[in-house]
Amino acid sequence: MTEKSAIIGLGITEMGKVYGRTAAEFAADAVVLAAADAGCELHDIDGLLISAGVQQGVGLGLARDLGLRNLTLLSEVQAFGSTAGGMVAQASMAVQSGLATTVACVFADAPLVQGGSAGAAYGAGRRTFTGFGGIAAASGLTSTNAMYALAARRHMQKYGTTSEQFGAVAVAQRAWAAMNPRAQMQAPMTIEDHQNSRMIADPLHLLDCCLVSNGGVAVIVTSQSRAEASAKPAVYVLGWGQTHPGYTRTSGSEFGLITGAATSGPMAMKMAGVSVGDIDVRELYDCYTYTALVSLEDYGFCEKGEGGALAQSGALAPGGSLPTNTGGGQLSSYYMWGYTPLSEAIIQARGEGGERQVAKNDVVLVSGNGGILDHHSSLILSKHAAA
Amino acid sequence: MTLAALARDDASAQFLDAAAQGVLLYQRCSACGHAQLPIGGSVRTRCRNCGRNEAAWTPASGAATLVSWTSSPVRTADGTEPGPVIGLLELAEGPWLETQLRGLAGAPGELDEGAPFHVGFEQPEGSEPIPVFIAG
Numbered sequence: 272m273t274e275k276s277a278i279i280g281l282g283i284t285e286m287g288k289v290y291g292r293t294a295a296e297f298a299a300d301a302v303v304l305a306a307a308d309a310g311c312e313l314h315d316i317d318g319l320l321i322s323a324g325v326q327q328g329v330g331l332g333l334a335r336d337l338g339l340r341n342l343t344l345l346s347e348v349q350a351f352g353s354t355a356g357g358m359v360a361q362a363s364m365a366v367q368s369g370l371a372t373t374v375a376c377v378f379a380d381a382p383l384v385q386g387g388s389a390g391a392a393y394g395a396g397r398r399t400f401t402g403f404g405g406i407a408a409a410s411g412l413t414s415t416n417a418m419y420a421l422a423a424r425r426h427m428q429k430y431g432t433t434s435e436q437f438g439a440v441a442v443a444q445r446a447w448a449a450m451n452p453r454a455q456m457q458a459p460m461t462i463e464d465h466q467n468s469r470m471i472a473d474p475l476h477l478l479d480c481c482l483v484s485n486g487g488v489a490v491i492v493t494s495q496s497r498a499e500a501s502a503k504p505a506v507y508v509l510g511w512g513q514t515h516p517g518y519t520r521t522s523g524s525e526f527g528l529i530t531g532a533a534t535s536g537p538m539a540m541k542m543a544g545v546s547v548g549d550i551d552v553r554e555l556y557d558c559y560t561y562t563a564l565v566s567l568e569d570y571g572f573c574e575k576g577e578g579g580a581l582a583q584s585g586a587l588a589p590g591g592s593l594p595t596n597t598g599g600g601q602l603s604s605y606y607m608w609g610y611t612p613l614s615e616a617i618i619q620a621r622g623e624g625g626e627r628q629v630a631k632n633d634v635v636l637v638s639g640n641g642g643i644l645d646h647h648s649s650l651i652l653s654k655h656a657a658a
Numbered sequence: 659m660t661l662a663a664l665a666r667d668d669a670s671a672q673f674l675d676a677a678a679q680g681v682l683l684y685q686r687c688s689a690c691g692h693a694q695l696p697i698g699g700s701v702r703t704r705c706r707n708c709g710r711n712e713a714a715w716t717p718a719s720g721a722a723t724l725v726s727w728t729s730s731p732v733r734t735a736d737g738t739e740p741g742p743v744i745g746l747l748e749l750a751e752g753p754w755l756e757t758q759l760r761g762l763a764g765a766p767g768e769l770d771e772g773a774p775f776h777v778g779f780e781q782p783e784g785s786e787p788i789p790v791f792i793a794g
């Protein structure tokens with residue numbers, strides 16, 4: 272039987288409005304922190320997988336920046352918000368096949384500039400609208416916010432989901448963030464605050480949208496036998512899956528209604544030998560409140576279309592029956608693509624969540640979602656080598 | 659905000675020539691019958707259903723229904739004002755297209771999925787004609 276893989280190191284740099292450092296520097300810092308956390312030396316790293324964020328400010332040169340000389344695996348990985356799950360899967364297969372023994376996976380981004388607005392961070396440089404693809408852009412559909420708004424609106428129309436229900440996701444996550452010292456947003460939030468926050472792209476309010484952050488996160492993946500001898504409690508990678516729904520953009524498309532979670536979730540759970548009822552902690556990709564809500568439905572934590580009611584029930588919040596996005600997620604803690612849910616999953620599985628630690632933490636689900644719902648990944652992590 | 663300017667490229671030339679005549683084109687695959695609109699400009703005639711290179715431009719009826727919509731406030735000197743309403747429309751022939759909506763009676767909140775629209779064309783200064791969809 273193939274040996275399991277495990278995460279033995281986690282490195283998180285300073286997060287948020289941290290200026291004067293490049294994405295490459297954040298990435299190098301994160302790898303150094305992760306290696307120290309794992310109790311290994313930099314020269315022990317023989318695999319390096321790199322994910323650059325929106326700004327694409329880190330690349331293969333990171334290996335040289337870190338002085339790594341023993342690499343038998345080096346690659347950039349890109350599937351937008353689903354990248355992290357794919358990287359952990361790829362690292363796991365690398366250690367299982369013998370391609371490498373100790374693989375660092377890293378994400379870093381530095382879109383924020385001192386004195387600049389969050390919008391300016393990603394909107395720099397006005398494009399010329401050309402050709403068929405330019406029609407939507409010339410019509411004003413230029414932002415990711417607006418494209419997710421189309422998806423969220425469709426969900427509202429089909430299932431009766433309301434803005435207040437999206438707000439319930441944001442409020443629950445803020446309550447978790449209040450207990451996360453790394454979270455950028457810790458002030459208490461009410462549904463009223465959510466409803467009164469300015470409209471970004473109808474139906475999405477400001478408090479439906481993720482943050483913008485500078486920083487980096489890295490993890491170290493190794494084999495089970497090495498993990499058993501590691502400094503920190505190992506977090507085993509029991510299952511993974513990825514799907515890319517390929518919405519047709521024609522009649523009958525499920526865009527906005529059913530996401531890749533509906534297929535990548537069962538794939539990861541089957542591999543891990545768990546079912547949805549076995550999952551103790553959910554760390555779900557939340558570029559928007561809507562994304563977390565629809566993922567809960569598609570994973571099967573409630574009936575299809577009941578995500579809004581589930582959020583309103585309080586189940587996702589501290590003390591609820593389905594603790595979800597326990598660090599505050601990308602809405603309230605920090606925006607590191609899939610490394611936000613991945614990092615919090617490792618913290619929870621290790622039992623290092625402090626005030627926000629979930630008591631039952633045997634099985635943790637991590638999701639990733641990228642593009643405009645085009646890419647999806649799932650991971651099942653556990654402090655146990657077998658579920 | 660009104661429409662921004664649109665420039666043509668080789669892949670969109672036929673579509674835009676028809677638009678100048680008030681005709682909306684879509685693509686139908688002569689091999690499998692699949693109806694589509696191109697997503698970007700780089701793949702011109704490849705059918706996304708059967709993979710053959712036989713998606714040919716065909717006149718559409720111009721009728722469509724609303725799938726979804728959004729609107730973002732626009733910044734002005736004094737603050738913000740309501741921005742255009744952008745619709746995701748399904749042509750009667752099946753393909754989806756995002757563009758601005760016209761002739762709305764009420765606020766965007768009063769729109770409904772499935773509402774009927776029909777195509778029109780507007781040509782901003784220095785731009786190719788751009789399809790918009792008019793309520794009704």
Ligand SMILES: [Zn+2]
Pocket residue numbers: 687688689690691692705706707708709710
């Ligand atoms: Zn075809």
